[in-house]
Amino acid sequence: MTDVCLRRPLQRPSDAAIALTGVGKTFLPSGSEVVALTDIDLTVGDGEFVAIVGSSGCGKSTLLRLIAGLMPVSTGRVEVKGHRVSGPDPGVGIVFQTPVLLPWRTVRRNIELQLDVRRLGRSQHGKEVDRLIALTGLAGFENSMPYELSGGMQQRVALCRALIHNPDLLLMDEPFGALDALTREQMNAELQRIWMETRKTVVFITHSIMEAAFLADRVVVMTPRPGKIREIVPIDLPRPRTFETFRNPVFHEACDRIRSLMSASGLME
Numbered sequence: 001m002t003d004v005c006l007r008r009p010l011q012r013p014s015d016a017a018i019a020l021t022g023v024g025k026t027f028l029p030s031g032s033e034v035v036a037l038t039d040i041d042l043t044v045g046d047g048e049f050v051a052i053v054g055s056s057g058c059g060k061s062t063l064l065r066l067i068a069g070l071m072p073v074s075t076g077r078v079e080v081k082g083h084r085v086s087g088p089d090p091g092v093g094i095v096f097q098t099p100v101l102l103p104w105r106t107v108r109r110n111i112e113l114q115l116d117v118r119r120l121g122r123s124q125h126g127k128e129v130d131r132l133i134a135l136t137g138l139a140g141f142e143n144s145m146p147y148e149l150s151g152g153m154q155q156r157v158a159l160c161r162a163l164i165h166n167p168d169l170l171l172m173d174e175p176f177g178a179l180d181a182l183t184r185e186q187m188n189a190e191l192q193r194i195w196m197e198t199r200k201t202v203v204f205i206t207h208s209i210m211e212a213a214f215l216a217d218r219v220v221v222m223t224p225r226p227g228k229i230r231e232i233v234p235i236d237l238p239r240p241r242t243f244e245t246f247r248n249p250v251f252h253e254a255c256d257r258i259r260s261l262m263s264a265s266g267l268m269e
């Protein structure tokens with residue numbers, strides 16, 4: 001395979017795909033304050049793949065929801081493509097931890113749900129549905145019902161559904177956490193292939209240090225709650241990353257750095 005280096009210079013906040021400035025989020029469940037995030041400054045370049053790691057409850061999902069416009073910030077500012085986020089943006093695709101498919105719809109109709117919700121014609125996008133189904137290895141299962149699919153296949157359907165409207169930005173919240181190790185590796189390889197083909201901006205949450213280092217251009221390590229950015233680790237490895245990557249000393253150094261940052265934060269006792 002050819003080594004294609006996709007390293008790019010970091011962009012200024014003004015021309016970044018995502019720019020978070022002084023972002024904080026505080027919840028008030030039953031009157032008591034929970035500070036989930038504080039002082040988050042982060043820019044993500046156009047077409048960049050950024051992974052976020054941190055302990056359970058440090059605010060990763062909250063951060064993703066703020067970027068997606070699914071909830072308002074308590075402090076600071078979130079911008080996507082130079083526009084302040086004030087609600088859900090049609091140019092964003094989201095994949096959650098569980099695939100959340102409609103059990104009465106076939107694979108194809110679950111993917112088309114995104115088109116229905118956005119009032120985009122199914123017939124105009126038929127070829128794109130076919131292309132994504134082929135790209136994610138679901139060919140032959142178009143008419144299967146969700147209960148007939150494995151967990152990995154269901155997550156592939158969710159990935160197709162997040163991509164069908166061709167979003168510029170893909171937000172993924174621990175999408176492969178429930179999969180077995182082998183399926184997870186396959187999904188990582190597929191995601192990398194899709195990303196290299198489409199060059200979407202991706203923000204990817206994971207609990208796996210190796211998954212983060214394998215997929216991302218940069219890995220954001222967060223502190224325990226209230227979540228702050230502890231350090232951003234650049235992953236200076238060529239693409240496509242393959243099984244050989246796991247033997248690369250640069251990969252091991254990056255994983256060690258992320259691990260030591262997490263240990264120093266008391267995340268890995």
Ligand SMILES: Nc1ncnc2c1ncn2[C@@H]1O[C@H](COP(=O)(O)OP(=O)(O)OP(=O)(O)O)[C@@H](O)[C@H]1O
Pocket residue numbers: 027028029034035036054055056057058059060061062063225
């Ligand atoms: N809607 C909400 N109402 C009240 N508190 C919330 C809400 N959403 C999140 N929290 C709190 O904010 C903190 C961060 O939660 P969040 O789900 O973002 O963490 P996380 O890092 O994604 O965790 P995990 O890795 O376990 O998924 C937690 O203490 C959680 O209880």
